[in-house]
Amino acid sequence: xxxxxxxxxxSVESLKRxxxxxxxxxxxxxxxxxxxxxxxxxxxxxxxxxxxxxxxGVKEAIKASxxxxxxxxxxxxxxxxxxxxxxxxxxxxx
Numbered sequence: 001x002x003x004x005x006x007x008x009x010x011s012v013e014s015l016k017r018x019x020x021x022x023x024x025x026x027x028x029x030x031x032x033x034x035x036x037x038x039x040x041x042x043x044x045x046x047x048x049x050x051x052x053x054x055x056x057g058v059k060e061a062i063k064a065s066x067x068x069x070x071x072x073x074x075x076x077x078x079x080x081x082x083x084x085x086x087x088x089x090x091x092x093x094x
Contacts, residue, residue: 001035001054003081004061006068008049014073022072026051029067033060049074052081 027037035055042049051068055061058080065078082090 002057002061003038004053004055005079005081006049006051006053006065007047007077007079008051008068008072008074009077010048011073011075017073025071026068029071030055030064033064033067035060035064047077 023040030037030051030053033055035053037051037053039052040049041052053061053064055064061078061080065076068074069076
């Protein structure tokens with residue numbers, strides 16, 4: 001499983017629909033693509049949300065990111081993430 005950070009930005013419309021049900025629906029959508037939500041945080045600053053998720057791969061991440069935007073009205077930017085140890089290991093094999 002790969003780790004992805006999904007950064008969200010609220011729209012005016014998406015703010016009107018904030019609810020616990022929408023959050024549960026978002027978690028279930030990630031599960032639909034074989035993933036798991038490891039954490040969800042509200043942010044102050046440039047981005048409004050970050051989801052930390054694991055998914056089988058990039059294809060599933062794309063589907064989850066677009067699916068979440070459609071479901072919630074929140075614009076998501078999704079980035080793969082690796083631990084620093086994994087990063088060091090990758091670069092050691094240059």
